[in-house]
Amino acid sequence: MNQRPTASIQYALFTAFAFSGFSGLIYEAIWTNYLKFFLGHAAYAQALVLAMYMGGMAGGAWLAGRYMGRIKNPLLAYVIVEIAIGLSGLLFHKVFLSANGFVFDTVLPGVDSPMAVELIRWTFAAILILPQTLLLGATFPLMSVGILRAFPDTPGRSISMLYFTNSVGAVVGVLTSGFILVDAVGLPGTIMTAGLTNLALAVAVYGIQKKLFFFSSAPASQGGSSPLLRPMLLVALITGLSSFIYEISWIRMLSMVLGASTHAFELMLSSFILGLALGGFWLRKRIDSYKDPVVALGIIQLLMGLLALSTVLGYNELMKIMSALYGALQPSDAGYLMFNGSSHIMTIVVMLPTTFMAGMTLPLITLVLFRGGAGESSIGRVYAFNTLGAIIGVVLASTVLLPLTGLKNAVIVGAALDMVLAIYLLGRSGNNRTWRGAAIGMMGVAIIGTYIAPAFDAKWMSSSIFHMASKASPDSLEVLLHRDGRTASVDVIRDGRNLVISTNGKPDASYAPAEGDTPSADEPTQVLLGALPSLVSPQAKTAAMIGMGSGISANVLLANDHLAQLDIIEIESAMVEGAKLFGNASSRVFSDPRSHIHIDDAKSFFAAHKRRYDLIISEPSDSWVSGVSNLFTTEFYKRMRRHLSDDGVLVQWVPTYGNSPILVSSVMQALGNNFADYRIYGPTDSVMVIVAKADGKLPELSGQAMKNPAMAAAMARVGWSSLDDVHKHEIGRREFLHAVFSASGAPVNSDFFPFVDQNALRAKIVRTRNGQHVDILHLTGIPLPGANYMGTIIESDNKRSGYYLPRKRSEDGRIAARYFAGGAKTAMPSQVDFGVLTTLQNKPGCEDPVAQNGWQAALLQFAGLAIPNTSMEEVKPAIAFLRAQLCSASEAETNRAMLDLMEALSARNPPAVEAAAKTVLSHTKTVQSDTKGYALNALLLSLYQQQKWEEIQHTLKKLPGSRSILATVVESHAYLNLKKK
Missing domain, CATH: 1.20.1250.20 (MFS general substrate transporter like domains)
Structure with a gap:
């Protein structure tokens, strides 16, 4: 039964x-x-x-x-x-x-x-x-x-x-x-x-x-033809259309409030759907009691439009609130969770009231048809027409409304559609003329009021929360351009003396346009991205550049007369408009017939055109921005190999600011697994520029391109007057660094296993350096000669200091060396305190351990500046002078051993460095911790040069403690080489 x-x-x-x-x-x-x-x-x-x-x-x-x-x-x-x-x-x-x-x-x-x-x-x-x-x-x-x-x-x-x-x-x-x-x-x-x-x-x-x-x-019963079928299906289509106009517009609006990260999109989408869910849940106990569900549907459509309009009225305050919240966050995992939680609350506040109403529309439409005799088939039809409307809404919003009308007006259009539906639905019942009249009045007042209300504040929209959290107000900014493009909102602002171009509020490039003005912080990177390809491949004829930015990099590259063609691939046309405002700094991009701008995605462009280039330069946005990390994956680099000529070179920009060493290692493994050789340069202390070759060895830099006056002028502006100045920014080479990336524990960044995409925002907010991993940029801060080179680590080449202020540091090193060698003393080295030199000029008391310790500390500072930046001939007189300051008592033996180590380092003699460093480390009672660290780094460096892998491991086990960056690098090489055996 x-x-x-x-x-x-x-x-x-x-x-x-x-x-x-x-x-x-x-x-x-x-x-x-x-x-x-x-x-x-x-x-x-x-x-x-x-x-x-x-x-x-x-x-x-x-x-x-x-x-x-x-x-x-x-x-x-x-x-x-x-x-x-x-x-x-x-x-x-x-x-x-x-x-x-x-x-x-x-x-x-x-x-x-x-x-x-x-x-x-x-x-x-x-x-x-x-x-x-x-x-x-x-x-x-x-x-x-x-x-x-x-x-x-x-x-x-x-x-x-x-x-x-x-x-x-x-x-x-x-x-x-x-x-x-x-x-x-x-x-x-x-x-x-x-x-x-x-x-x-x-x-x-x-x-x-x-x-x-x-x-x-x-x-x-399947029902028959119902007079309500076509009108209700049209209502389902239009309400789907308006809902997705809202969704596309809100995502763009909130991207500038939350930061355009991958997780921000997920939080926004979940908030949108949550509103739909709660609307259906609220309706479940009420829907069957409605005598006229058409009237209820009309009221809901009216409220939906009014609530959607309210989301644009308070938008200017959202950025201020989120900037304050971000500025108050602790740089920790708890801060990261709090940021995501606050972001989710913000998206819910914006989206949920409107989507709550939207969640009631389809159940009501379906019930109207079901009661009206349309039968079971109406369920599938309502769902289908609503989805078709959503498709139209997506295409209409992203390709027409946002570019042509802007964010605010796009939302107004969606709200107008909902309220017109409300007027139509309320008018279908003769007993609801009052409702219909009220709806017409409210629609008119709401739309006009919203339209004439203050516009979105372009100053706040042009500055993401990550940029503005440290500022009280963006009132000092001058907005020169604001465009809501198809993929992003682009702004060009004047921030003090700098022009800044940004996407969705995130600054992408800056430039100081005033004649004789100090270059902006971004200019060394932009110039190097344009100049380095010509320095490493001066005869290149064809080039492709991924990303327009300010246009400065492309402008520098076009200064190379040998180049015959440059294809610039930029996904957002509004970015091209913004680059035009950078004047002479980007003028060649728009006037040079060799320059061709393509509005397209990079992968799509390369697949469709199938060209091979001598140079490919990739300068996308930051890796934490949604979708950008796909330009740092092993699949991307494999694809780029296909589009490089036989001797072609890839130049890749990789940010380290707001990033973690483990993520950098993930990217570098992806690149290194596809390119046989690479070198890393550090134009600033927070950016890496990698030049890579698919097969064979990279050639050494050529100064041929710098004979071009335009190229030379661009480089001189950021302090690079010769090829030596570029050499000094080299961080390291594949044969030295890839072992570190491989041993870091980082997975290879992949399209299908997007390690960087999943973790970049956390790294940006936490802003910490995990001690297990190496921050490669800091290698150049180790005060030893050539600490960032393999094969040239102990080489007699004083032109490669590897410091972010290389020319100044080299000058200071020579001034300090001459100070004790009878040279001119009118100039003082700015990177060593005058008290250090004064201390070293005086003989420390032999029986005074405090004086000996003070002299040892001063000697270490002098060694860190002078030894990496001078030749043996330049520093030898200074070492001789300092030796004469010491007496023969045992209390001076540690300082005497340090001078032996300095002499061995200046001679670039690995066995002598090894012996001298061990002697310094043996003075356990008198060696200070800083001096001990210096000697240990020198010892590891010499062992590495001599490929004594087992002794490296033994040394690190014997002398435990905090690992220096150099120790991590050398230990990685030892581990991998012993593993091969």
């Missing part, structure tokens, strides 16, 4: 559908990432990927609704669909890799037309996800109809609960995949997790449906 299904069975199905939402949002996020690797990250690509995904969902929902009358057991059909989705999730990564290899290695090389290349890539992309998205789209109508047949008395409540549970699952899916799964198991493991969830879900629902009585019954 059939029994009526219990409420527990209904709740079990609701719970199952929550897990369906969990896996569904994982698929959306992960498929989007996969297809970006396939198609690129251009604005149209992002919009079309989302449109393709949602289009498949709409098609699946429509097909399920169309054929619902023929399905006797919707829940069994649902089980079959979930099994198919789950199996596709388990196989997707392997299928993607095969398709990607086939397309890029077999199909595209034989295609000449760029348009044909695009068509092929989009066709394969559609084939990859369309079957699964059709299946995902079918799940909602199948589950809905299955529950409605079992529980026909409360259709509104059932539909509301289904939207609620599915949306709650989606919120959990977004946050779990973004913060946990991708970091733990990468993209392949995350999508497999979703597939396993679908299979487990299929098993659970199969067991539940066997307990229900209604499968032997005929399907519920």
Whole structure:
């Protein structure tokens, strides 16, 4: 005997559908990432990927609704669909890799037309996800109809609960995949997790449906033609359109408030969906009691539009609030959690009121049609039309409204659509003329009031919270340009004496335009990025540059007369507008016929054009910005190899500010695994510029390009008057440094295991240096000759000091050496206190340990400045003078040993350095801790030069303590070399 299904069975199905939402949002996020690797990250690509995904969902929902009358057991059909989705999730990564290899290695090389290349890539992309998205789209109508047949008395409540549970699952899916799964198991493991969830879900629902009585019954009435069908489907389409205009606009607005990191996007998306979920939940107990759900729907649409307008009125205060919060954070893991928590609260405050209303619209539309006789098929149709509207909203907002009207007006357009719907819905009932009139009045007042309200403050929008947290107010800024582009909002501001160009509030480049003004902090990096390619490959004819920035780097590169062509690939056209404001510093980019600007994603451009270049220069934004870390992965570097000529060179910008050594190691392993040789330069103390060659050894720098007056002038502006000045900024070479990166414990940064993307924001906020890993830039601060070189570590080459103020430090080293050698004493070395030199001029008392210790400390400071920056001939008289200051008593033996060590270092003699350093370290009672550290570094350096790997390990075990950067480097080499044996 059939029994009526219990409420527990209904709740079990609701719970199952929550897990369906969990896996569904994982698929959306992960498929989007996969297809970006396939198609690129251009604005149209992002919009079309989302449109393709949602289009498949709409098609699946429509097909399920169309054929619902023929399905006797919707829940069994649902089980079959979930099994198919789950199996596709388990196989997707392997299928993607095969398709990607086939397309890029077999199909595209034989295609000449760029348009044909695009068509092929989009066709394969559609084939990859369309079957699964059709299946995902079918799940909602199948589950809905299955529950409605079992529980026909409360259709509104059932539909509301289904939207609620599915949306709650989606919120959990977004946050779990973004913060946990991708970091733990990468993209392949995350999508497999979703597939396993679908299979487990299929098993659970199969067991539940066997307990229900209604499968032997005929399907519920499918209904016929309803006069409400077309109007309500149009309402579903328009409300979907307006909702996604809001979403795209809010994401852009909040990106400038929260920082445009990957996790910021996840927090925003989860807040958007949470509002939809809570709206459906609130409605569940009320919906079936509405006598006229059309009126309720009209009121909700009106409130939705009004609440959306309110989000732009308080926007100017959001940046101030978040900047204050960020400035108060402690640089710790707790601060990182607090930042994410505050960010989530901020997104909820902005999005939830409006999306709460949006969450009630589809249940009401579906109920109106269900009561009106449209039947079960209406469920799939409503879902399909709403999704189609969302697709239109995404494309309209990203390609038309934001670029042409700006953020504020885009939200106003969305709100106007909702309120026009409200007026239409309220007007359908003759008893609601008062409501309709009130709606018209409120719409007019709200839109006009919002339009004439103060505009978004461009000064705050142009300065991210990370930049403004240290400032009381941006009032001193002068905004020269603000553009809401298709992919980002771009600003050019005057900040004091500097011009600054920024994307989504994050400064990307700066320039001091005044004649004779001191260069900005960014200019050495920008100049080196443009000059270094010509110094390492002076005969290069073709070049590609990824990223426009201020245009200064490209402008410097174009000063090379040998260059025949430069392709600049910039994803955002507004960035090009901004670069024009940098005047003469970027003028060649726009006037030189060799310069060609392409508005495209880098991967998309290279795949479509299939050119090979002598030079490729990559200067993307910071790695913590969403999507940018994909330009620091092993797959990216492998792809760049394909587009370099046989002797081609890659020049890569890598930031270390706001970054951690472990993340830098991850990037450098990705690069080093694909390029046979590289060198790292440090134009400033927070940036690395890498020059790399795919095969063979990099040539030494050539000064040929510096004979060009324009190139020479650009370099002289930032203090590089000769090739020697560039040499001094070299941090190290592959053969010396790659062992450190390999032994760091960092995984290789990959598209599919995005270590940098997952951890960059944490590193930026925590702002700490983990002692287990090496900050390579600090190698150049070790006061030993050539501490950052392999093969030239003890070489007699005093031109390579490896210091960020190299020329000044070299000058000071020579001045200090001459000070004790009878040279001119009119000039004082600025990097050594006068008291140090005075102390060394006087003989310390032999029986006075305090005087000997003071003299030892002064000697160490002198050694750190003079020895790395002078030749043996230059420093030898000074050492002789200092020896004469010491007496023969035993109290002076440590200082005498230090002078022996200095002499051995100045002679670049590894065995002598080893012996002298051991002697210093043997004076355990009189050697000071700083002197001991200096001697230990010198000993390790000499052992490294002599390749005494076992003795390096023995020394570090015998003398435990805090590891210096050099010790970490040398220890890594010892470990790897002994491992080979």
